[in-house]
Amino acid sequence: MKLEVLEKDSYYHIYNRGINGCLIFENDENKSFFLKQLSKYLYDKISIFGYCLMDNHFHLVIRLNEEEQIVTQAFSNFLNSYVKAFNKEIDRTGSLFEKHFKRIKPNDEKYLKQLILYVHLNPKHHLGLKFEDYKYSSYQAFISNKVTKVEKDEVLKLFGGFENFIFCHNQKNDFLTEKYTFE
The missing domain is CATH 3.30.70.1290 (Transposase IS200-like)
Structure with missing residues (x-):
């Protein structure tokens, strides 16, 4: 490779x-x-x-x-x-x-958003865990008010705001594991 x-x-x-x-x-x-x-x-x-x-x-x-x-x-x-x-x-x-x-270099904004979803949903797809509660994912940083080193404002803007960020993560995202298998 x-x-x-x-x-x-x-x-x-x-x-x-x-x-x-x-x-x-x-x-x-x-x-x-x-x-x-x-x-x-x-x-x-x-x-x-x-x-x-x-x-x-x-x-x-x-x-x-x-x-x-x-x-x-x-x-x-x-x-x-x-x-x-x-x-x-x-x-x-x-x-x-x-x-x-x-x-892997995402080739457009849509792929970048799907990639962020894929990464955050990894605990759900690999371990059957609630991704929202998984401690070692950046998802928590995006939904909390704590100071963080992740690009919170930029990512939330990419998703069209806080509510849409959460909405997108809670959709049935089975296509992510089929289309974007990175391991």
Whole structure:
């Protein structure tokens, strides 16, 4: 699979999973640390439009604020820092993620909206959980009044406002898992 070249000011679906589908998060602390490291290494280099951390994979919807080389290096540093800490915690060695993080560039606004929906609905489709309550998804950040690092105003505008954002998430979205299978 040829990797999509990352371009400044473009949107991407960034995702990866554990080697052979292994767990990349064993507990909530791992997921919290992953988000902390994401912020530490990438906060000023990307804008986050959505994320979801599942036990054996993760999804990010981002826009690049810097050139490809800077962002790619920051992602490498971020993922390496997470893997080192994870491996040390569970007394493990070696690679944790599949070779390279995958990236797909949405080709239009409609695809970007469907991608955000897909990412937020991941807990429902993979685990049968209520996506609205899932702690390690950015959905909560969009519906709360708390200060957040996700691009809340921009995403809500993309969906036509807060009410429509919620409405779109609560529709029967089975087509998302059929048409947009990213794992």
